[in-house]
Amino acid sequence: MLVGHQPKDFLLAVSGLTVSFDGFKAVNDLSFYVEENEIRVIIGPNGAGKTTVLDLICGKTRATSGSIQFRGQELTKLRENEIVQAGVGRKFQTPSVFEDLTVFENLEISFPRGRTVFGSLTFQRDDTVKQRVEEVAEMIFLKDRLNTYADQLSHGQKQWLEIGMLLIQDPDLLMLDEPVAGMSVSERAKTAELLNRIIKDRSVLVIEHDMKFVEDIAHKVTVLHQGQILSEGTMEHVKNDPKVIEVYLGH
Amino acid sequence: MINSRFFNRSELLGFLALAVLLIVILPLSLDIFRLNLVAKYLTYAFVGIGLVLCWGYGGILSLGQGVFFGLGGYCMAMYLKLEASSVANTKIQSTPGIPDFMDWNQLTALPFFWKPFHSFPITLLAILLVPAFFALIIGAAMFKRRVGGVYFAIITQAIAAILTILIVGQQGYTGGINGITDLRTLHGWDIRTDHAKFILYFVEVVLLFGCIVAAQFIRLTKLGRILVAMREQEDRVRFSGYSVANFKIFAFCAAAVFAAIGGAMFTLEVGFMSPSFVGIVPSIEMVIYTAVGGRMSIFGAVWGALLVNFAKTSLSESFPQLWLFGLGALFIAVVLAFPNGLSGIWADHVQPRIDRLLSSRKSKSVAGMIADGAPAE
Numbered sequence: 144m145l146v147g148h149q150p151k152d153f154l155l156a157v158s159g160l161t162v163s164f165d166g167f168k169a170v171n172d173l174s175f176y177v178e179e180n181e182i183r184v185i186i187g188p189n190g191a192g193k194t195t196v197l198d199l200i201c202g203k204t205r206a207t208s209g210s211i212q213f214r215g216q217e218l219t220k221l222r223e224n225e226i227v228q229a230g231v232g233r234k235f236q237t238p239s240v241f242e243d244l245t246v247f248e249n250l251e252i253s254f255p256r257g258r259t260v261f262g263s264l265t266f267q268r269d270d271t272v273k274q275r276v277e278e279v280a281e282m283i284f285l286k287d288r289l290n291t292y293a294d295q296l297s298h299g300q301k302q303w304l305e306i307g308m309l310l311i312q313d314p315d316l317l318m319l320d321e322p323v324a325g326m327s328v329s330e331r332a333k334t335a336e337l338l339n340r341i342i343k344d345r346s347v348l349v350i351e352h353d354m355k356f357v358e359d360i361a362h363k364v365t366v367l368h369q370g371q372i373l374s375e376g377t378m379e380h381v382k383n384d385p386k387v388i389e390v391y392l393g394h
Numbered sequence: 395m396i397n398s399r400f401f402n403r404s405e406l407l408g409f410l411a412l413a414v415l416l417i418v419i420l421p422l423s424l425d426i427f428r429l430n431l432v433a434k435y436l437t438y439a440f441v442g443i444g445l446v447l448c449w450g451y452g453g454i455l456s457l458g459q460g461v462f463f464g465l466g467g468y469c470m471a472m473y474l475k476l477e478a479s480s481v482a483n484t485k486i487q488s489t490p491g492i493p494d495f496m497d498w499n500q501l502t503a504l505p506f507f508w509k510p511f512h513s514f515p516i517t518l519l520a521i522l523l524v525p526a527f528f529a530l531i532i533g534a535a536m537f538k539r540r541v542g543g544v545y546f547a548i549i550t551q552a553i554a555a556i557l558t559i560l561i562v563g564q565q566g567y568t569g570g571i572n573g574i575t576d577l578r579t580l581h582g583w584d585i586r587t588d589h590a591k592f593i594l595y596f597v598e599v600v601l602l603f604g605c606i607v608a609a610q611f612i613r614l615t616k617l618g619r620i621l622v623a624m625r626e627q628e629d630r631v632r633f634s635g636y637s638v639a640n641f642k643i644f645a646f647c648a649a650a651v652f653a654a655i656g657g658a659m660f661t662l663e664v665g666f667m668s669p670s671f672v673g674i675v676p677s678i679e680m681v682i683y684t685a686v687g688g689r690m691s692i693f694g695a696v697w698g699a700l701l702v703n704f705a706k707t708s709l710s711e712s713f714p715q716l717w718l719f720g721l722g723a724l725f726i727a728v729v730l731a732f733p734n735g736l737s738g739i740w741a742d743h744v745q746p747r748i749d750r751l752l753s754s755r756k757s758k759s760v761a762g763m764i765a766d767g768a769p770a771e
Contacts, residue, residue, distance in 0.1 A: 201633060227635035239630040241623040248619050253634045257616060260644045263636075266616040308634065 153212075154179045154346050155200070155316055160209035162199060169195045171370040172209070177316070182347045184357045186381075187367035188391050193350045194236065196367070197318050200348075201233040202226045213316065228258070232314030236321050238301035242294035246285050246304060249293055250276045253308040275311060283307035283337065299330035303337065310341055317341070318348045323356055335359055366391060400610065404745055408693040409606070416599045426588045433595045433663040435703035436602055437463075440656025442684040442695030443609045444649030449681070450689035451618060452645040453625030454542070458550030459653045459680045461557050462525040464672030466654025468561075468568075469524055471667035472508060473517035474577035474585075475569075494576070499566030508567075514581055521658045522651055529650035533643035540639075542628075551674050558673040573668025577661070585662055598659045602696070605652055609692050612648065621645055653680075682725045688737030697736055 155177040162170045170192045177183050185193050198204040200211055202223040211218040218226050227233075241249050254275060257266035280286045283303040288296070293304060302322060309317055322338065323331045335356060338347075342360070351357050357364065357378065364381045366373040368391070374384040381387055401409055420432055441459050448454050479493045487497040492504050510516045532553065536546055561568045569575070577585070584590060612618055620641055624631045632638050661667045670676065679702075687698020702724070710717040732738055 203629070203633075222637070223632045224635050224637045227633055233633050235629070239627045241626050241630065243622050243626060244619055249623075252616070252620060252623055252631070255635060258635045259637075260617065260640050263617040263620055263641075264612070264615050305630075308630075312635065 153177060154181075154214060155348075156210075156212040157196075157200070158210050158212075160196075160199060160206055160211065162195060162204060162207045169370050170199065173367075173370065173372060175365055175372065175375065177346050177348060180344065180346060182342055182349070182360055182362045183365060184349045184351055184361040184363075185365050185367060186351065186354075186357060186391065187373070190369075191367040192370040193367055194320055195370075197233060197320055197348070197350065200226075201231055201318065203233075224258070227312065227314075228255075230315035231318065232309040232312045232316070233318045234305050234309055234320060234322060236324065238298065238305050240293045240296075240301050240304045240308070243292065245290050245292055246280065246296070247276055247289040249304055250279055250307055250311050253311045255312055279307045279311045282310065282340065284333065299326045299334075302326065302330075302334070306334075306337065306341070314345065316346045316348065320350045321352065322349065323351065323353055331356070400614065404741075405610075405693070412693060412696060413603070416602075417596075421592075421595070426591055429595055430591045430663060431707060432700070433591070433598055434660065435700050436598055436696075437656040437660040437663065438680055438683055438703060439602060439696040439699040440605055440659070441649075441653040441680045442687060442699050443605050443692055444652030445681060445684040446689055446692050446695045447609055447612060447621070447652075448645045448649035449684065450691075451613065451621040451625065452642060453621075454642055454645060455547045455681070456550045456646065456649065456677075457547045457674070457681060458552075458554040458677050459649065460672045460674075460677035461550075461554050462529065462650040462653035463657035463660070463676070463680070464557065464561075464667070464669070465525040465528060465650075466521045466657030467661045467667040467671060468574065468657075469511070469517060469521045469654075470658040470661040471574040471577060472511040473514060474580060474661065475574050476504075476508065476511055477580070477582075478576060478578045493569070493574070495569045495572070495574075496566055501566045505567050521654055525650040525654035526647045529647040530643060533646040534639075537639040537642040537646075542642075551677065554672065554674050554677045558669045561669040561672065569668075571669060573666055573670070575666040575668075577665050580662065586665060591663070594659075594662050598663065601655060601659065605655065606692055606696070609648075609652070613692070617641065617644070679721065682721060682728075684735075685725060685728050686735050688735030688740075690734055691737035691741075694735055694737030694740075701736070 153176040157176070158174045160170055160173045161168060173192075173196065185196065187193050195204060199206050200218065202218065202221060202225075206219050209219075213226075213229060213231060216229055218229070218231070221229065241252070244252070251268065251272060254272055256272075257263045277286065277289070280289055283306060285296075285300060285304060285307065288300070293301065296304060302325075306319070306322065319338075323334050326334060331353075338360060349357075349360070361378050363376065364378050365375045366381055366384075366387050373390065374381050374387045376384075416436075421429060424432065441463055445456070445459060448456060475493045479491065481491040484490045484492070484494065484497070487494065489497055489502045492501065496504070510520065532550070536542075536549060541549065562571045564570075579585060585594065620631060620636060624638055624641060628638055631641075657667075657671070660671065683699040683702045684695045685698070686702050687696065688694030702721070706717060706721070709720060713720075728735055734741070
C-alpha cells in the first residue's frame, strides 16, 4: 500500500520501531504513518504497547532501533524539549498539571516563548500572552477559574487544563493518552466537543478505550497487539476484522 | 490579575521589620562583640536565601552548600593573606613575601593559582565566579544525567567531604586544618578594629538586602514559577519545551553565588577561614537554618539563620555536649510538624489574626462613616 510513497509525504512516519526492556519487546518492528490533519486512534488490549509508542515518539523512552520521522526530522536523536519545540505535544494519562500554580500560570508556562533560562528571566506577561491564555481558558471551560490554584480543580478540570496547556503550545502533532478516562458522562461529552474543536489544523494521535468516543472522532484506527499492528484502517474495517474481534473487541 | 507588585503587603512588612531590626535595633542595643556575632550569623542567611531558591522552590536539596560558602570565603582569605604577607611583614621567613604557612611547608614560590589574588577586583570577581563555575560543573554532570533527589544530596555531601580532605591534605597550598589565619587589612584598611567591624556589619546588611531583592526578582519571573513547576511535575515541564537540566543548573549556580557572598563576608567578619566551615556538618547545619526559618520564604531563611545561631551560641555556652542533639531534634521536629518552618507558622497562624484584626477595625470605621454620613442625606 505504501510502496512508492516517500516517508516525508507524511507528518509522522514511524518505521521499524522496536524497543526492548531486558529482552522483552514492548514495541516490535512497528511501522505506521500519520498524515497532516489526520485523527488517528490507537486501540488495543492492556500491555499492547500503546503508551510506549507515545513515549517513544515524545522521547520519554529511547528506541532500541527504528526511526521516527516528523516532517523529515529524525526524533529518536532529539531530547524531549527539542521534540516539543519541533511541534509535538503530549498529554499524559493521569492529569499532570502544576498544582501549586494557578490556572493562568499553568497556561502561561506552556506559552511557546522564553523557553531558555535567560528567556524565562526576561519573560514579560504582555497583552499577547494574556489574550492567548484567556482565549484558551475559555475553550477549556476554565475562564472564570484563572486565579484558582490547580490543586483546587476537579479531575475532569485538570484533564482540560492539561489539554489547554498543550493547545497553547500549538503543536502540529497532538498526542493524547486516554483523554476521557475517569470522566463523568457530562465531562466526557464536553471533552469530545473540546477535542473536536482543537483538532482542526493539526494531526492528533489518541489512545482511547471508550469505543463510542473512538467512533466519534477517529479518521483511522490502528489496533496494537503485543507490540505489533494487528489491524489498521477505518473504524468500520477494524470492527469487522476477525483478528481484532478475537483479541480485543470480543472480550 | 495575579499580584504584579514586587513585594506584596506581608512581604513588605517582613522586609521593613527586618530592616528596622538589622539597621536600627541591633546596632543600637548590642555592643560590638555581640554585633559582630550577629554579623557572623547573617553570613549564613546568604546561604539560606540560596537554599530557598534551590531547595524550597526548585526542590533540589543540596547538602554541600558549605563548599560554596568555603570557596567564597577562601577567595577572600587568599587576597587578605597575600596583603598580610608583604615582604616587609615576612622578612624573617626563608622566602619573604609568601604566606607564612607556605614557608613552614618548604614552599619557595607563590603557587600559580594564588597569583591572581594580589588584585582586589579579580578577587571580587573570583568570589562570584569560582563557586558559580564549580556549581556549573557539578550541576551539568548531575542534572544532564538526571541525577536528582536523594542521590544528588548524597553526592553534594561527598563533594563537601572531598573538598575538606583536599584542603586539609594540601597544607602548603591551603593552610591545612588551621585554615588561613592572621588576616589584617583589606586594601590597606585594618579590619580588626571595632570601627571596621561596625562598618563591615553595615556593608553586610546592605549586601544581604541586595541578595534578598535579587532572590525576590528571580522568584517573581517566569523562571521562579518554572522552578515550582519542576519541583512538582518535572516531566510536564520537559514536555512543555523546557530543558529541565538547564533550569536546575541555574538554580544551583545562583544558590552557590549567594553562599559564596556569605562566605566572603564571613572571612571579613571573623578574620579567618578554615576547612571546618566547608565540610559535611556545617553544610547540614545551613540546611537546618533554612528549614527552621521556612524553606519557602526568603525572609524566613534570614530569621532561621539568626535564631538558630543565636540559640546555638547561648546553648552551646552552657551545654556544649547537648547542642548537636538539640539541633538534630529541632530539624526532625520542624520537618515532621512544620514543613514550612517559622514562616509557615507565621503565615498560617499569626498573619490571619493580624489580617482579621485590621479588617475588623477597617469595617468598624467604614460602618462609622456610613453612620455619620447617613443623616446628611
